[in-house]
Amino acid sequence: MDTRRRKLKFRAWRRGFREMDLLMGSFADAHIGELDEAGLDEFEKLLGVPDWEVYAWLIGQTPVPESQRGPVLDQLIAFRYVAQGG
Secondary structure (H helix, E strand, O other), rough: OOOOHHHHHHHHHHHOOOOOOOOOHHHHHHHHHHOOOHHHHHHHHHHHOOOHHHHHHHHOOOOOHHHHOOOOHHHHOOOOOOOOOO
């Protein structure tokens, strides 16, 4: 895994808001390897948005602004975190 992907994955798991850690970190684990440069750019942009804003989009509480719309966010909205039992 290249350096950029590792750094983005690290940031996705350390959002500071546990629900967002689980959602974005699990999404990164599952999909970051298949993202191209444009996808990585979009994911990095999402990581720069405050947790509460992204969380509201993900749960459908507020509409996604046009400036934030993109295929990676669409994938993230469709992604369902599934807890792995131990």
